[in-house]
Amino acid sequence: MSAMRRVVESSWLFPCKNSRTSVSRFFKTSSICRNVMPAWVIDKYGGNDVLRFSKNASFPIIHYPNEVIVKVFAAGLNPIDVSMRGGHGAATLSMKRDPLNIHQTGSEFPLILGRDVSGVIMECGLDVKYFQERDEVWAAIPPWKRGSLAEFVVLSANEVSLKPKTLSHTEAAAIPYVATTAWSALVNTGGLTRDNCAKKRILILGGSGGVGTFAIQMLKAWGAHVTVTCSQNAQRFVTGLGTDHVVDYTAGPVEVALAALDKFDLILDNIGGSTESWALNLLKPWSGAKYVTLVTPFLQNTDSLGVADGMLQNAATVARKALKYLVKGVHYRWGFFAPSGPALDEIREMVDAGQIHAVVDETFSFAQVPQAFAKVEKGHARGKTVVQINKGADDV
Ligand SMILES: NC(=O)c1ccc[n+]([C@@H]2O[C@H](COP(=O)([O-])OP(=O)(O)OC[C@H]3O[C@@H](n4cnc5c(N)ncnc54)[C@H](OP(=O)(O)O)[C@@H]3O)[C@@H](O)[C@H]2O)c1
Structure with missing residues (x-):
């Protein structure tokens, strides 16, 4: 752990977030030389048939100094992914979406779902002190942000927490949301x-x-x-x-x-x-x-x-x-979901103390995302459905 966690809402610091150029001076030169990545996206709301695998989803960008890019090893699915796929909350969540993450068409599509992530930090914004590259982390991603059914995701450091050491990435992705x-x-x-x-x-x-x-x-x-x-x-x-x-x-x-x-x-x-x-x-x-x-x-x-x-x-x-x-x-x-790295810090301690175990109902490969959605949609869950995105998801 490189520093005490400091909870910073980056948009308070940089209220001029509505223009790409206005925040570009806060960018750090990226060490990741990629423009695209594989991801499951939807281009419209609907049933499972709207899920589309794309090799060319846009690569996440650090727009604020308090953000990190995480390489996703495993992604957990939740009932909200199924309802968001169908358009539930669309009007409200669109209001909350950061204009910098809306596509040039002005639309939220292609939209990436997936609210749980366990993975590794690949890059840190200039203001990130608590984490460093290669830290293994877990997080619950707010529904107004691009999700974890992708090779990489960008998150605020406030939402991220160091992953429990005793869990594999697959197990860790079953817990945060x-x-x-x-x-x-x-x-x-x-x-x-x-x-x-x-x-x-x-x-x-x-x-x-x-x-x-x-x-x-x-x-x-x-x-x-x-x-x-x-x-x-x-x-x-x-x-x-x-x-x-x-x-x-x-x-x-x-x-x-x-x-x-x-x-x-x-x-x-x-x-x-x-x-x-x-x-x-x-x-x-x-x-x-x-x-x-x-x-x-x-x-x-x-x-x-x-x-x-x-x-x-x-x-x-x-x-x-x-x-x-x-x-x-x-x-x-x-009661409502609330993203919180500090809450996940406390939960990590309970997990590593053996007080809380990951309850994985079923695991799917990245190619099987539609089957994973079908499983969640059927209901009768006994714990969580997890998608393994990158090799190493089972490493502890
Ligand atoms: N407000 C928020 O921010 C927020 C955040 C997260 C979740 N939620 C909501 O909270 C609910 C639970 O989420 P979850 O992730 O735990 O869902 P889940 O994983 O799908 O689990 C639902 C469980 O309820 C059981 N069940 C169904 N009907 C039941 C009944 N009448 N009495 C007792 N058990 C019953 C199901 O098994 P059987 O059908 O086999 O009994 C299943 O195990 C969902 O509606 C979700 O949308 C809201």
Whole structure:
């Protein structure tokens, strides 16, 4: 580690980011003499048939001094990749995209998906002190940035963290997006910490997928009592990750089985739909107990109503529901993915201490990206789907 991590938002330092020439004085002469790279891209939104392998995707450029170029060894897939392929969030994410990364046509296409990366730093911007070339790193890539289904990706150093030494790149790529989402939901929104979890009763609705399998392990490492809902054939799997109590949601009305248990301090909802009509009744009232759902209409609202009206609608919905449940003595919250190198630093320590294991459901080669999408799209995940991009993905 070459220096203390300094969290810098490069665009604050260089607000003139809208013109290529205005920032060119901050470029460093690249040691990588390439203009193109192999990548899986989409040129329009749709089903799996829009995925196209390109040998000539444009090579990433360091536009800001706090950025790094990472050679991708392995890329994890998430449900958001499938929904982004179909156009979900397109209007909202386009607003957030850096104009320097929009193609000359003014379009986001060709778009590269893939939110998890494990790989090696090839080049650092001039302001990067914490990392150096050849560092092995992992990161969760925000959905408004070019993704990891490519040979290289450019990221802000704030989003990157040194990879756990005990994991191969394939294993490491199974963790960052679900881990930073669970961290944001449980720690930032839910108020849990390693020091206040002991004896807390936590319910995870949907424990067998990517977010659930990570959240179980993190909460168990912090001493919580963890109850999980999953289907019957995942019961042994989630118990093996440390779950204290499992409820099979396919065996009958899950809310009835859960209501027979002691009440909970926090519920993490990975399922959504009708769950919030009964889940908040399972919380301990007047004790600060929280329900945090990851399944929200946030992007749907901003996509359909536009960013301004959609945000108003989102704020109104959350406020109305929060108030409705506040008078019953429990807290209602929406949880979101938040990119965070510092959170991944803490998660790395838990991984290297043996408290958290990567849960890889299935691995695909770079040539099999459409099959990997089909697998994620089918649902019934038992952990994560990972694509091996470069040779060496299995090296620890
Ligand atoms: N808000 C955000 O920023 C954010 C970020 C990440 C993820 N998410 C969302 O969070 C959700 C979970 O993400 P993930 O990556 O963990 O998804 P995932 O890997 O696809 O896992 C979903 C899991 O839920 C299980 N399941 C399905 N229906 C269930 C039910 N009624 N009760 C209990 N378990 C059920 C599935 O297995 P079976 O079907 O075999 O039971 C599967 O194991 C997704 O909807 C995702 O879009 C939101």
